[in-house]
Amino acid sequence: MESKSTHFLQHLYQPLRKVVLATLITAGFYGTALAQTTVEVNSGWKCAAIKEVNTDGVSISKTTYNISGWMPAVVPGTVLTTLLSNHKVPDPFYGMNNEKIKDIYDTGRDYYTYWFVNDFKTVVPDRGGQVYLNLRGINYSCNVFVNGHKLNAQTHYGMFLRQSYNITKVLNQSGNNRLAVVVYPPDPVGKPNGGQGGDGRIAKNVGLQYTAGWDWIQPMRDRNTGIWDKVTVETTGKIKICNPHFITLVPGVRKVNGPQQPAIIKASAELQNPLNVPVPGILQFTINGIRVNQKITLKPNTVTEVNLADLVLKNPTLWWPNGYGKPYLYPSQLQFFTSDNKLSDQKNVNVGVREIQASWNSHTNSQQISVNGQKVFIKGGNWIISDAMLRFSDARYDAEIRFHHDMNLNLIRVWGGALVERPEFYNACDKYGMLVFQDFWISGDANGKWIDPMKAEDQWTRRKYPDNHQLFLQSAADQIKLVRNHPSLAIWCGGNEITPPEDILIPLRDSIIPKLDGTRWFVDYSNSDKMSLNTLGGNGDGPYGIQPLSAFWETRTFPFNSEIGSVGVSDYESLKRFIPEKNLVAPQYSAQNHTSKVDSVWDYHKYIGYDAAIDPYGKAKDAEDFANKAQLVNYDQYRALMEGFSSHMWDWYTGVIIWKTQNPWTAMRGQMYDYYLDPNACLYGLHSGSEPLHAMYNPITGMVSVVNNTFETKRDLMLVVKTVDMQGADSLVTQIFVEAQSSSSKNFLPIKAMIDNRAKDAGTFLSLQLLDINKNILSNNLYWLPDAEGNYSGLKHLPASQLKVSGRHIATGKIEVTLTNPAKAPVAFFNRVSLVNSSTKRRVLPVFYTDNYVSVLPGEQRKIVLDYTPEHAAQQMLQLSVSGWNLPEQLLTITN
Template sequence: MLEATPLTEGWILRHEGDALPASVPGCVHTDLLAAGVIPDPFLGCDERAVAWVGRREWTYECELAARDGHEQTDLVFDGLDTAAEILLDGRPLGRTRNMHRSYRFDVTGLAGRLSVRFVSAYAEAEAVRGQLGERPAAYAEPYQYIRKMACSFGWDWGPTLVTAGIWRPVRLEQWSTARIARVRPVVTVEDGVGLVELHLDVERTRVEAELAVEATVGGVRVRADLDGTRGSVRLEVPDARLWWPRGYGEQPLYGVELTLLHEERPLDSWRRRIGFRSVGLDRRPDAHGTGFTLVVNGERLFARGVNWIPDDVFPSRITRERYRERLRQAADAHVDLVRVWGGGIYESEDFYDACDELGLLVWQDFPFACAAYPEEQPLRGEVEAEARENVVRLMPHPSLVLWNGNNENLWGFRDWGWEERLAGDSWGEGYYLGVLPRVVAESDPARPYTAGSPWSGSWDRHPNDPAHGTHHSWEVWNRDDYADYRLHVPRFVAEFGWQAPPAHATLRRALPGEELAPDSPGVLHHQKADDGNGKLERGLARHFAVPEGDFDRWHYLTQVNQARAVAAGIEHWRSHWPVCAGTVVWQLNDCWPVTSWAAIDGDGREKPLYHELRRLYADRLLTLQARGPVRVVAAVNQAADVWSGILVLRRMSVEGGVIGSVRVEFAAEGRSVADVAVPRELEPVGPKEFLVADVDGLRALHFPMPDRDVPYPRPEFAVALVPGGIEVTAHTLVRDLLLQADRLDPAARADRGLLTLLPGERVTIGVAGWKTPDAEAARSALYCMEPSR
């Protein structure tokens, strides 16, 4: 039987003649941090102090002992970051230049000093650029010339920390006669029968040996002889239980096992978990343009999505538990789709396992983002090799429902001046419209592929045309007010978002000793977006009286504005289902402490946006929308059952009086939207009035004027301790009340975000991790809208 021995012990990192202890898997930065050679680049402005690390060459070494008892011994690297030469006692075994691939070297009968010498990723990228010529990109760093996680070169939310190292596991594999080289599982379901086709490649040391394979799944067992180095088996599972995305059903998973046999003796085995489900992408033209609707098990979905970036700029630090925690946070916010963005990586099995179990659909980008990528060698062969390996690696996961060719490169070619600058040079189109769809069609025919995001489906239309395919809405953040989200109904919004700083405790940890201000050195350093603070300020000024010299107030208002902006988009677009079939917020998570578009900051703390997503992505959403000259209450029902009840509408004054009210019956069928017209006499007039809609514990608000023009009363409320949290009782209108629990204790978390209370209303805010509850401390950590100063 094949024997695998992990190589995790005894590694050293060579640094200026010294031998430092090294962790494998790991990277140079984490090893230098552990040895005290460099400061933590996440703190203060120390990112700059470690920039030299990415410019150096580095060598990892360990002793490789001789192994007996098998015909062949292979040295297997699951991931090397990135350009490396592998030597054993000075004898070259091979070279690598792709972070996204695994590598295997024959070391049968060999022993000695194993060395993995990494050249600087900069040196490798710049050499390829010199060979193939300059290509345009959104950023100055040379990330498009090397098959490496692009965002390690920095992004508008990430630091520039160019890594090197053995970033995924390494092991010795010893085997005899034959081993399983690859299994490609095609899983489908037809008329309630689960179908599993296992396509097998083997490697042999003895070509004459008679081999057989045995496969099992769901109590079904199949056996077949294997001639040569390729074969397949087919299994049929009657009455297969369907795997559903969360909110639509359960997520049953079946264990599948394939065993390679010689004379009834097992030589090797392959084990995975699969789920039976069908998936499609409806891109048919209609009266509104060209759709983009995911269909799972015949059910058309409105995708409630988030964009995912690497959860740490040093991915080797992301544990199985951390993946599960972050994805559980997504699931708890009613997210049902996670887009793995193209400037990152193909994530580890731990990520996809968690998505399988949680019912989170995965949209997987191939790693191309915001740049023109050369299509010549040495990159072309690397791209096809990594695509073939990773498509097959990820095929077992039922959560994976879509392959996407790139992020924003088709758009960039058309709109960002690339076409003129390239003057006919290759830029990636051959990957997105040629190589990648061919690889998916040949290897994973049961899943849909789209050439890019955004992509209208044809060069006959603008790549980012909102009426066709996927759309990225960035003009609003960059130039406009978030009210402009309501001007269009895209078919599928794959990116949009609004910035806000991280939690207060996250800033305090990242910027020790700094007097916090929007323009203090550390705060500015942890803002990577072009004119990011300027856009925050202008976004605030459209709605609020911008506080001068009050960082705490600025911090609160920017977080409110982020939640309000995202809500404006999602409420509008969800209310237009089925024309709009999904929103994917930029972004769920951060890779370090930073002001960004994330809902969960770099320390894992939830911003107000996170709690707002829980409301916005719930099965049932109540929202007030304009339908031309008429205002309606849109009851968005993504549940399967009818949603019916009595809707209470109130026209109110900010002083708390009810000017008019009405009770209206409504019914929204399952997976549909019902509009209820607001009587004209209930429309608020002027800055002192607003509209409230309530049903089943859900509330929608409409203020006709920006907050800066609303004469809010001075908020009055009582705070009392209750078991597990605090109770707040409003004596006046209290708009956008927020408990910043991390100000009570860095470990504290609140169970809800922004709340608007009418006079006399009471709410309990649960607080976990608060060691010494105190009512006055709680009051000091509560923020809400105040009269304009």
């Protein structure tokens, strides 16, 4: 059975038609335009299993060879995505379907070894023009043929190593050409025995480790074999620009606003001359109307690196991370003109002018990250991969990074068991101001850090993984060149929880990164003492799971914690998308025995226990009741996590990175939104707890404090503290003017005795608000506190909500929802707003909400803006759905 909600995401990974990315580009200062194109080859592919094909690549790649009976293929993609697209396998993300798909460890590698063929049109250029075939990623090894010619002399190996072939001389004069690629799986494929990375042998390759299974995912049966990244045919003039490099230097301590001292931009590139004659010309870089260029004569059959003179950018608009300022990007061009003033090649790059610094904070004993001279308190999330079947798209990347932006985070760590993320991921991070902490392909689990009886080989052997160290270094160098121009990239990391072997680590750290980048901090592994001095024992990260809220505030952990996290079950609508109805059974927790009984499908999808956390709200009656109450736990857990760390910023901590914020499949732990891009309460608890200016309450000390996570001191802030009982009667605790220094956390008043007294019988609501001098609300934080026994007894008998809701279109793709609670009414508690299809009642996905799971106090009005992509909802009649703890679901018409 396929997922009930596959259609939700079709637009996010549907292959596009062949698209001309750049054509007839007008030259800047020099020359006239030459037809220059880069065409993505992502449709019209066919494939066949190698066991079904009894001929070689030379024959297959001729246009006369008959492939009419071959199966349509998904490229970019994997063998499994193709099989799923052709209904040869069930959706592995639904129920227990993954168990129905044959695993490569049992079938042998030939079962998932496939030929991929595409017929493409490209004419032979004149005037010395060149045509290149570019393959950005194939997993794991391959041979490539065009028009009866083998392009690679030796079999190509390596998932993270790009290929580029000059195919000018093998093109057919007719313009009709054929590309044929045979793709072989990783070797070895590893046994998926339930261990982290299975038996570990998948790590002998320079590739993905999660594909053999992990504690948050089941194994991918084909180990992601396929042409998984973009294939392009690029036409240039005589000279091709390769691997452009831009470095921005922003000296001094900068402010976000006002005039800026100049910044310096260094531009360089590799220029490829494939001809047998010298080619004179000019390399030119243009940004903000300013140009720098250099004349050069390129020797025959060479690749020459050219460094342009420094460009001084006066009064630059700088790039800042999320929460601190605008992540401004300058469109810029790097061009090569031949001596007859013809544009030969052009690379368009968005340049973010910023400088990343790292320094040791001797007070916290951890690394401290600064941007443009200003220290940034890191609030991050760990990222695995966008989709476990490698169905990447610009739209999905943009949506996921936007969610991280909306969580008020400022960093994403890309975990080392996956990949160096794609340029499209980095484009979104550049756009939304998300710094990136990028691991290389090493993990302590598979690479031998610990004794592990699940592993096939001992620690000494695993410590030497991967088998081909030179391939690792070659791949690392290539991927550095691929993403180094992105301003969001802030940190390189040798691996997850362990360094690479010494003969990889030393050249990577001491020569490759300094030579090819040299502008970013390199940490040897993710929880290294060089990042965060571990004085507390243990592995330097965690814990992972439900914590008492007090732990986040009072238990001192590692000063730059790379992994700490909690639960993440989404709501009932989400669960129905991938769990069969018969398996929608709530976990049953025994407080007496401290044990849980969990349905097999929940367990297969890596459910992590909420244990006793649900019971204070009342025993869950069914799966829907469980999921609803889980959202209260989710919100509280992640709000408290970020509040607790922020309360000790620059004293105990310089940063924290949550494990983890998203899942690449339908897992049930560590996620702020589900695989289908439907946010849960984790996201909005984090949105509240990590807002740049935030009033908060320490549940242990009873201290009210204000965090200012910006570079500007905030003055004349009115701090309003009050309680509201279960009937809606409020009682002012205090309201005082306060000041919040930049990048600080400050305590203002202890109110524990008073609050405990008001909460002892039935619990209470505690409202903290920050208002500016014009009475605009800057922070609105509502806690629901338990009674003296730790139960939410008052919530169990909360009177029915009297909330009034309306929604109206305020712009294309934007809806404003107004929630109004009458005076003297009870609190309208924990309301979820959703945009739904009026016919199916299913949620439109993705939709971005300025807030959600909101509570509205008596006499208060709250507004939420919904942002969605109109074309994705064009065929759907839209309604609003609103439901809350004390409000049955309402379906509302949206007005104009």
